[in-house]
Amino acid sequence: MKNQAYISKLEAGEAAQNSPFAGGALTQPVSGAIMAKTERRKRKMVCKLYGKPGEFLEENRDFLLENEALVQLNLGNAQTHREEGCHPGLLFGRYEEEGRMCLLFGNTAPWNICLNAPQGMEKSMEAAGELARYLREGNIEIEGVTAREDLAKAFMEAYGGEFSLRSSMDIMVLKKVIQPEKLPGAVRKTTGDDMGLVAQWCHGFYLDIHGEDHSLEDIRKEQGGRVENGLYYLFEAPGEGAVSMAAVFRDLPHGTCISAVYTPPQHRGKGYCQNTVAAICQEKLREGKEYCTLFVDKKNPISNRVYQKIGFEIIENCYEYKLVK
Numbered sequence: 001m002k003n004q005a006y007i008s009k010l011e012a013g014e015a016a017q018n019s020p021f022a023g024g025a026l027t028q029p030v031s032g033a034i035m036a037k038t039e040r041r042k043r044k045m046v047c048k049l050y051g052k053p054g055e056f057l058e059e060n061r062d063f064l065l066e067n068e069a070l071v072q073l074n075l076g077n078a079q080t081h082r083e084e085g086c087h088p089g090l091l092f093g094r095y096e097e098e099g100r101m102c103l104l105f106g107n108t109a110p111w112n113i114c115l116n117a118p119q120g121m122e123k124s125m126e127a128a129g130e131l132a133r134y135l136r137e138g139n140i141e142i143e144g145v146t147a148r149e150d151l152a153k154a155f156m157e158a159y160g161g162e163f164s165l166r167s168s169m170d171i172m173v174l175k176k177v178i179q180p181e182k183l184p185g186a187v188r189k190t191t192g193d194d195m196g197l198v199a200q201w202c203h204g205f206y207l208d209i210h211g212e213d214h215s216l217e218d219i220r221k222e223q224g225g226r227v228e229n230g231l232y233y234l235f236e237a238p239g240e241g242a243v244s245m246a247a248v249f250r251d252l253p254h255g256t257c258i259s260a261v262y263t264p265p266q267h268r269g270k271g272y273c274q275n276t277v278a279a280i281c282q283e284k285l286r287e288g289k290e291y292c293t294l295f296v297d298k299k300n301p302i303s304n305r306v307y308q309k310i311g312f313e314i315i316e317n318c319y320e321y322k323l324v325k
Contacts, residue, residue: 189230
């Protein structure tokens with residue numbers, strides 16, 4: 001049935017018994033877009049849950065396309081699961097007041113629930129709190145929350161429990177490459193023969209960014225397709241071989257997300273990272289993309305400056321918190 005949605009009542013104290021996901025499954029399917037309302041200080045805050053991620057993309061198209069880099073996690077997840085039916089582990093929705101969108105959210109297990117909202121809208125904080133209470137009272141499991149700092153804090157305060165900070169990042173965007181000093185060597189796409197090296201460097205990347213010791217076997221399973229399809233890039237220097245890597249992780253309607261930027265310790269400080277990322281950005285812009293985007297660790301100001309020198313600018317922060325079970 002086209003545009004099938006599901007009713008849920010979000011009034012405080014009633015979310016659990018009225019949750020459309022009570023018992024772990026969607027209930028009360030209806031035709032058309034059905035919205036749930038709650039009175040807060042004499043104002044109507046409306047929540048809509050979508051039957052499919054594709055409906056989320058369609059109704060919020062303008063905001064998503066105007067803010068692609070900011071909403072790329074929800075946008076990418078919704079695109080991947082576009083035609084699947086929603087359920088507690090694949091939940092997309094929005095909060096609005098008098099027709100104006102206050103908050104978008106997407107929960108794609110096993111990843112965090114992701115929140116997006118217009119900048120400077122106070123009601124977005126209220127909506128984040130409403131969502132947190134709804135999830136908690138409805139016994140809908142989440143892994144954590146990923147959002148702009150103010151949204152994440154509003155959500156966690158309302159949700160309760162204990163959260164731990166996994167990463168604090170800045171979202172950066174480049175629309176024109178400022179060419180770095182060219183180094184001897186060249187950037188090339190990976191093949192399946194590079195899997196061993198890429199797995200080792202991804203292991204180092206995860207340790208550096210998150211302090212997490214991922215097994216090489218898991219990395220091979222997760223990244224094997226990207227390596228074989230040439231979505232990883234290696235900078236090769238004369239007499240050194242591969243000295244730096246980066247990858248294209250997310251293809252957006254008008255842009256490309258670059259990730260897994262890593263240079264082994266013995267090759268750092270020589271400009272290899274700049275040359276690698278600049279080459280990828282230049283390639284994508286030539287192919288017709290309007291911008292490139294990446295996430296940079298706020299705890300590493302050196303990386304921030306490296307990217308700024310080739311044309312990246314910070315547009316928003318992004319914090320990732322894990323719920324302590």
